[in-house]
Amino acid sequence: MHFPFLSIIVFTPLVAALIILLYKPEQKKAIRITALSAAVFALAMSLWVYFTYDKVAVGYQFIEKYNWMPALGISLHFGVDGMSAPLVLLTGVVMVTGVMISWGIDDRPREFFAFLFILASGVFGVFASLDLFMLFFFYEIAVFPMYLLISIWGWIKTREYAAMKLTLYLFIGSVVSMIGALVMYWTSGMHTFDMLVLETAKFTPTFQKIWFLPVFLGFAILGGIFPFHNWSPDGHVAAPTAVSMFHAGVLMKLGAFAALRVGIMLLPQGAIFWAPLIMGLALVNIVYGAFIASVQTDFKYVIGFSSVSHMGLVMMGFATLTPEGLTGAGVQMFSHGIMTALFFAAVGMVYDRAHTRQIPELGGMIKPLPLVGIGVIVGSLVSMGMPGFSGFIAEFPIFMGMWKTHALVAIIAAISIVVTASYVLLVVRRVFFGKMPEALEGHIAPIRNLDKIALVLLMTLMIGIGLFPALIVPWVQTGVQHILALLGGA
């Protein structure tokens, strides 16, 4: 056992949260600086893990295992593979940019950052967990801070409703999966929650077929799968900016990832059996999400529904059960995470200054906020899968996966590309170009330096991957190989 990188990454935010809670409420500057330092530290660690990851070796790396309750086979077991390493990095990036964007929160920043960091710890924990109990433990830790963050610091009009809806939906999803996981635990007869061991459990095909659906769908609810996606747009809109960034950028990936880890990897035959249904639901996500997004008048709702559509692509990639589809899904989780973090950051900046998110009431924002405009343009290009950006690198293999399984699905899903392009370009044009409404003239202050750093960081990642897919694809591929081995042996 070597240096416990993953434990440090997982627990740094929690420790930071406790430290922050010890500050007096008036020490706002100290709170913010502590938060940023912890976030940067976590990011640095995750970068290290990412770039020292051995892309040739098979299996999980940076493994740490501490016995927690041997009687029931529970252990604090961390490890990353090619699929989770980019996601750990993604969380680090979103954490740092989220803290930067939240610099201006003035109402009880102590509690805000404390809850945000508890959320972050939960997220890191799920991505790094190789123990099924601990996966649920960290998963739930990531759910309840959302309620507090949205209901206290969110948009006054809908925050109570959205926060409660979101929390209940996610809780329902997680307990449904938990029941499935417990059934799996007892049926396996192996008396361990260690997922590496459970991967070798020989569940009967019937068992897998029955239990795959509740386990997968329970997690996929957090991934925004139709028809359980309803919580997501309202949750996005009501949440304060950094929370939206976390929510769409990382939390939804949590759901998809857990669905992959627990659903597909532990119940492969069930996955193969139910794949057509999942493909169908994901297809509805992709196309329906795009159409609904195109009729929204609130800028944030547009992005919220577009997230539903893009997460549909992730789940579609999973459901194809092909190397290309899975690779694309892995890249899409990262790419969409960065893109949506940028979008929400930008929306937040516009809203803080214009105090409206209604598209007809906005306009001409590119003059006072040029970097925000460029960021949104780049984000839009990623969103419509424009080559040269990370979105294309992600979407293209997913479509190839669709071709391999069901050509018609690919053709229908392609509609969403055009729909996305049209609404995204229109929104960008209406909000950032054209004439600024008189009510807003002179009220649009420029953005902070920290905001600029955050935007540039996010844009660089999207363009970098778009031009050099080798920055992420080899990692994802190692993870995909493992998944295919599990599916093949099913």
Add this chain to the structure above:
Amino acid sequence: MAAILPILPEILLLVLGILILIIDPFLKRDTSRRPFLGWFSAGGLLFILAVSLLLARPTAPVLVFGGMLRFDWLGFGFKMFFVFAAGVTTLFFMDTDHLNRRAEAYLLLIAATLGMCLMASSADLVMLYLAIETTSIPLYLLAGFLKEDDKSTEAGFKYMLFGALTSAVLLYGFSLIYGFTGKTGLYDLSTNFSTFNVVAVGIIFLVLAGLAFKVSLFPFHFWAPDVYEGAPTPVAGFLSTASKAAGFAVLIRLFTAVFPAISSDWSLILAVLATLTMTVGNLIALAQKSIKRMLAYSSIAHAGYAMIGVVAFSKLGIASVVFYLIGYVLTNLLAFGIVGIVGRLTGSDDFQAYSGLSRRNPTLGLAALVAFLSLAGMPPFVGFVAKFFVFSAAIEAGWVWLAIVGVLNSIVGLYYYLNVLKYVYLYRMEDQDEEHHPLKVSGTVVIALVILVIGILLLGSLFGPWFGFATKAAMSMF
């Protein structure tokens, strides 16, 4: 010397009670608070806890005192928790008007604790009944302690009436057992109940009625909301935790000792009861406007969750019940403690009183967060682990539908617990002037809160050794 080790806690409790009685007349009566009594009681209870843990740990289960008591880990474990709960409650007593001045209050608390300790280790029907009454009567008095408060008097009276009624039913059940078997020792009776016949059914119903009252299981739960609402809040806290846990201890012992052979039959009965309890408790809690009543119904629901573990009736099942109760004691004490503080400082138990609590006293707000999220079953608090293991045991034993019911109920629970947090964190006072209306909390209460919060976090994260202990307790039953 070794002979009294099994009842060392009880003896020390008796001594403590007598000491309090003796000291009381020597303390001045005209001071508005008499902290010495409180500290003495709390200190005494802590001393009892420490000494018992050091000296009086059981080894292999053995019947002592002519078969009256069984010295095993289950009994011992519960005793320690009763003493702990009493100690914490004493700290809360010190903060409550009318209770803190009266030595009788502390004495009654200690007496009830003594009774509970006996309940937990009783191995004979007569001893059991004696212990139950020893517990109940002081609690009736404590519930009605606030003479000037009509609600409290009503609560005490109601409690006494229903308690007496169900005690009678229980006694009738016990007498039937004696009548049919000629024995009163619990551990001799298992052979007599190897088949599920009419007699067994009748006895089970009667006994269950009595115990269900103690544990506030449906349909014997209806006393709880009124009594909890009327009684002084720390008393309600103690009632809802220690008293309930004692009832469960008896249930566990009875069912594992007397009725193991027909477990598959009574398990179903209990499962149905558990379902109804959880559902009724949770659904009615949704509609409450007083936080004390809401907590009352929530406590009812939690009894249902714990019952799931009993239904599972395996080593894991009993262990999970024990662990659940430990966690539940910590959590509910914290919840009622906070309610008590806020009730005293704002004069109201309605939800409105909690608006802006997190701004008036951020630490209290965080304590409320811990309490209610643990009740909801969220990590890293003990509530999550407790529920996880209870559901786990149910699934292991094949009761998947029951686990699903439990899970669905948890969702309902989450809703109304989050509602409380909404008031604490989101809503504001009418004038939004929380800075000028801070809530100052006394030192004793802070100590209690800190102990409970640490306990909840500790058992929620490093639960290994604690669950190991619960397993030991369970093993001693089989």
Add this chain to the structure above:
Amino acid sequence: MAFINQHLLTLILFFPVLAAAVVLCLPNRNLKAIRWTAFGLSMVPFLLTILLWVQFKAGQAGFQFQEQASWYAAIHSTFHVGVDGLSLTMVLLTTLLTPVALLASFNVTDRLKAYMFLFLLLETGMLGVFLSLDLLIFFVFWEIGLVPMYFLINQWGSEKGEREIWKGVKVQSRNYASLKFIIFTMGGSLGLLLAIQMLGVLFQNYDLPVLYQKWNSLTTGTLLGLPVETVKTVAFWAFVIAFAIKVPVWPFHTWLPDAHTEAPTAGSMILAGVLLKLGAYGFLRLVLPLYPVESARYAGWLAFLAVMAIIFGAFAAYGQKDFKRLVAYSSVNHMGFVLLGIAAAAKAAGTINATIALNGAVLQMFNHGLSAAGMFFLVGVIYERTHTRNLEDFGGLFPLVPIYGGILIFTSMASLGLPGLNGFVSEFLVVRGSWPILTLYTAIAMIGLLFTGAYVLKGVKNVLQGPMNEHWGEGEHKITEINMREIFVMAPLMTLILVIGVYPAWILDVINKAMMMLFH
């Protein structure tokens, strides 16, 4: 030197990006520095192209100056570039027109840095399409080129003009035009995207030479549950539609008049000059080699569409009052000839007539690039002075601006196809090549040619001839003569127009040798 030679194509391809980055670092206010830096740096790819031309061996089979590097290994796509005679011609056109267009943009003052940045990125996009030998990279550059053009039209296009879309909602014309442009093209490329994905899945490879061979050898059996023939036909039409929109082929041309008219002058020059050629290039590089059988089968349809483009384009141009729109429709008209030549070649692949038709088509691509760019520029020149493009507002301007008039007549004659100028050579070759193969269509196309003359002359007449419009004669609206910079813009175009018209061998030779080998 060896380094330059080994990586010549990559240098040509990515130098504009470097130039764009340099421009980005210049100070915002110094318009002069921005202009001259952009123009100067854009000359570099042109000079490199001349170097390429000189070293290119015309008769050699296959692609030259190839470079290949790993790009998206997971799906077997590599960064593979190379030239043959066809792409070389197009690269020359692009690297020539870009500096010309930048020189033409010297009168832009609003956000000049962003404008130059986008223009240079656009150049890379276009070059990428011409140079790529990997189907995925082809698509990448195809799409990338759309974005700068979208913004160029959107932000620097004509400010006047409104269009009414449904429910009485009015939008600015340039917004309408740019959105229609990008959505239309992207929608068209959807089919292309899907077909490319299918090919990638089938062969686990995107390399064009490999695909040529493998796709053509796949003739029997089933694919995706359908017979190979059906799949190939559907894929064929998917490719065709994508490129047909770009060319543009009637009836997919409706985006063009709006886009060309609303775009800024230099934008129109590049749009008509190069972007349209991307579509035709797609036909030649992808459709014909990958689908020889289907192309031959449906050649008649393509020819029909080509003829419709020629005729309707001409008619529409004739009916225009807006000078720029007239020139826009003339593009439809001229590109029709390109498609006619391609259709003929498809039908009779491998014959000498086919080669002649192809020669004509490719040369027409080059020629139209020059003449269209020139025409749009001249429209821009007069618009800048008069702030109107309405033909009825002009009249008898020749005495006022004789030099401009002369240049306009020269360029119009090239557009008309006057012998001695470049247009004649290419149109003649197309007609000569198609006549034996698609006689009827060619005959009808000739009628179209008649109307080409009509609209060109009408345009010239309305602007230069007739009674002078006193409005422009004196006073504050007195029209000024064409200036030196503008002459420098037109000079290279006119020179090439004349040279090709009189001595086309230097370019025809390269094209011819490439076309002869196209079907192998």
